[in-house]
Amino acid sequence: MRDVEAQRERAAAARRARRLRPARSDDLGLRRGVAGKLLPFLVAAMAFLASLALAGAIAAAGFSREWQQGPAAALTIQVPDPSAKATDAPQSRLDRVVALLRGSPGIAHVRALSHAEIQKLLQPWLGSGATDGLALPAVVAVRERDGGPALGVITAELRAAAPGTLVDSHGDWTRRIATLAHSIQALAWAMLALVMGVATAVVAIATRAGLVQRRDAVLLVHGLGATDGDIARRFAARATRLAFLGGLGGVVAALPVLGLLAALAAPIAGGIADPTAWMPTLPRGLWLGLAAIPVVCAGIGFATAQVTVRAWLRPLP
Amino acid sequence: MGMSAVVVRLEAVALEVGAQRVLRDISLAIPRGGFRWLLGPSGAGKTSLLRLLHLEARPSEGRMELLGRDIGAAPRAALPQLRRRIGMVFQDFRLLPHLSAFDNVALPLRLAGRPEGQVQADVGEMLAWVGLRARTHCHPAELSGGEQQRVAIARAVINRPDLLLADEPTGNLDDTQAQRLMLLLRELSRLGTTIVVATHNDVIVARHPAPALRLATGRLVSADA
Ligand SMILES: Nc1ncnc2c1ncn2[C@@H]1O[C@H](COP(=O)(O)OP(=O)(O)O)[C@@H](O)[C@H]1O
Numbered sequence: 413m414r415d416v417e418a419q420r421e422r423a424a425a426a427r428r429a430r431r432l433r434p435a436r437s438d439d440l441g442l443r444r445g446v447a448g449k450l451l452p453f454l455v456a457a458m459a460f461l462a463s464l465a466l467a468g469a470i471a472a473a474g475f476s477r478e479w480q481q482g483p484a485a486a487l488t489i490q491v492p493d494p495s496a497k498a499t500d501a502p503q504s505r506l507d508r509v510v511a512l513l514r515g516s517p518g519i520a521h522v523r524a525l526s527h528a529e530i531q532k533l534l535q536p537w538l539g540s541g542a543t544d545g546l547a548l549p550a551v552v553a554v555r556e557r558d559g560g561p562a563l564g565v566i567t568a569e570l571r572a573a574a575p576g577t578l579v580d581s582h583g584d585w586t587r588r589i590a591t592l593a594h595s596i597q598a599l600a601w602a603m604l605a606l607v608m609g610v611a612t613a614v615v616a617i618a619t620r621a622g623l624v625q626r627r628d629a630v631l632l633v634h635g636l637g638a639t640d641g642d643i644a645r646r647f648a649a650r651a652t653r654l655a656f657l658g659g660l661g662g663v664v665a666a667l668p669v670l671g672l673l674a675a676l677a678a679p680i681a682g683g684i685a686d687p688t689a690w691m692p693t694l695p696r697g698l699w700l701g702l703a704a705i706p707v708v709c710a711g712i713g714f715a716t717a718q719v720t721v722r723a724w725l726r727p728l729p
Numbered sequence: 730m731g732m733s734a735v736v737v738r739l740e741a742v743a744l745e746v747g748a749q750r751v752l753r754d755i756s757l758a759i760p761r762g763g764f765r766w767l768l769g770p771s772g773a774g775k776t777s778l779l780r781l782l783h784l785e786a787r788p789s790e791g792r793m794e795l796l797g798r799d800i801g802a803a804p805r806a807a808l809p810q811l812r813r814r815i816g817m818v819f820q821d822f823r824l825l826p827h828l829s830a831f832d833n834v835a836l837p838l839r840l841a842g843r844p845e846g847q848v849q850a851d852v853g854e855m856l857a858w859v860g861l862r863a864r865t866h867c868h869p870a871e872l873s874g875g876e877q878q879r880v881a882i883a884r885a886v887i888n889r890p891d892l893l894l895a896d897e898p899t900g901n902l903d904d905t906q907a908q909r910l911m912l913l914l915r916e917l918s919r920l921g922t923t924i925v926v927a928t929h930n931d932v933i934v935a936r937h938p939a940p941a942l943r944l945a946t947g948r949l950v951s952a953d954a
């Protein structure tokens with residue numbers, strides 16, 4: 413029994429040896445490590461989280477842009493009795509309000525709506541012709557400057573110049589939503605950085621475990637004249653490959669989740685999503701980012717393994 | 730090696746391992762193609778001296794010149810290139826357990842980036858020479874002590890080293906195999922390889938007279954010219 417087995421084993425070994433060996437053979441036995449088998453799964457988990465974080469960052473950026481620059485971002489200021497004289501200057505109340513707004517550093521753009529525009533605005537509420545003979549207030553459309561002083565600062569001045577002026581308060585809302593979006597974005601980037609840090613640590617730990625496990629082989633090869641670069645290259649090649657595969661797996665696993673989230677968010681984001689589509693409808697930037705994740709994983713695997721192995725070898729003569 | 734005919738030169742070399750001084754005040758010179766027995770009782774420092782010559786450690790004191798390089802002044806990055814010119818037969822063989830006899834012997838050639846065709850030919854020939862052709866694809870665990878020792882010898886000489894170091898290389902060999910090994914060493918020495926062999930085997934030393942370095946408690950007590 414044992415003889416037959418041994419014979420079969422020898423024949424298999426001979427077959428293996430007859431195959432032309434690649435120049436970069438597995439001298440250090442890297443393919444046999446336990447730590448190596450776990451690495452792709454750990455990296456996949458990190459890549460999965462990174463995909464979600466990236467989607468969060470990009471979605472938040474999209475919302476924020478929408479609310480700050482889209483039509484929703486325009487503020488309106490109502491000036492009743494616009495052609496009466498302002499209290500603090502020889503101008504009409506409307507002209508005075510517009511001048512004050514133009515002079516404010518927090519305001520990017522000021523435009524007084526025409527009579528026709530105002531009527532059009534009111535039409536859905538009052539019906540056509542209903543405004544004839546009404547003393548309509550003037551309406552000034554305003555766009556705030558990013559990061560400028562809040563409109564609230566100038567509101568008091570406007571009221572003093574033209575008592576009764578109303579500043580539409582949804583500026584507060586856009587500001588809050590913008591702050592929320594920025595916070596989500598910052599959080600997502602922080603999470604991405606954290607995930608990359610953990611991935612780096614995972615690769616470093618796996619590489620060190622691999623070095624310790626193959627200590628004798630590494631020391632022998634070092635003694636035979638292998639340079640630090642020779643040894644680091646072998647570990648790094650393997651870590652690069654495993655991290656890439658792990659990254660790819662994590663991104664692929666995240667796609668259905670992202671598709672679902674995109675479908676849920678579509679009405680808010682103003683887009684259309686077809687939840688039955690085979691591939692989820694995702695922003696272009698997100699696709700590019702997702703494609704970059706396995707590459708970044710591979711880069712982390714390569715760089716971390718190189719640094720870890722070289723640091724481990726440095727104390728040797 | 731350049732113009733220098735001296736392959737190994739030690740001047741007042743000491744080696745400390747931890748706090749222990751395992752070698753002290755060693756001065757010696759071995760010319761190209763020279764053969765030296767390295768003798769002394771167990772614990773005298775033979776293995777330590779070979780480790781030093783194999784660049785597994787740098788001298789704690791004194792000056793060591795190897796293959797024309799001042800080791801004390803050589804940058805760390807220069808050492809791998811030197812190690813490739815030094816063959817070592819370890820007392821405990823240090824074969825890689827996951828590699829076949831063939832792949833163990835092939836290691837130095839593959840590290841040097843030799844073409845695979847040449848590796849196949851050279852390793853096959855070398856294994857045949859040490860009488861292990863039939864054991865080419867066996868792993869170390871399947872080999873006897875003597876067979877493992879012959880694989881270790883084959884690995885040390887496959888690269889035609891300029892300096893060959895052997896630590897008790899006949900410890901697991903029978904008489905015939907020991908004689909064969911001595912023939913090989915003599916031939917390599919004649920071709921210009923400098924050789925240092927540490928041994929306990931008085932019979933073989935008597936049968937192959939050569940200059941000897943005698944160590945006792947880390948000191949060189951006598952060195953034949
Ligand atoms: N790695 C080591 N750690 C501690 N002591 C060592 C080590 N290597 C050698 N020694 C000590 O150095 C001395 C010489 O050892 P060694 O060179 O192995 O002698 P030999 O090979 O002649 O038997 C011994 O006293 C031994 O205990």
Ligand SMILES: [Mg+2]
Pocket residue numbers: 775776777820896
């Ligand atoms: Mg010894």
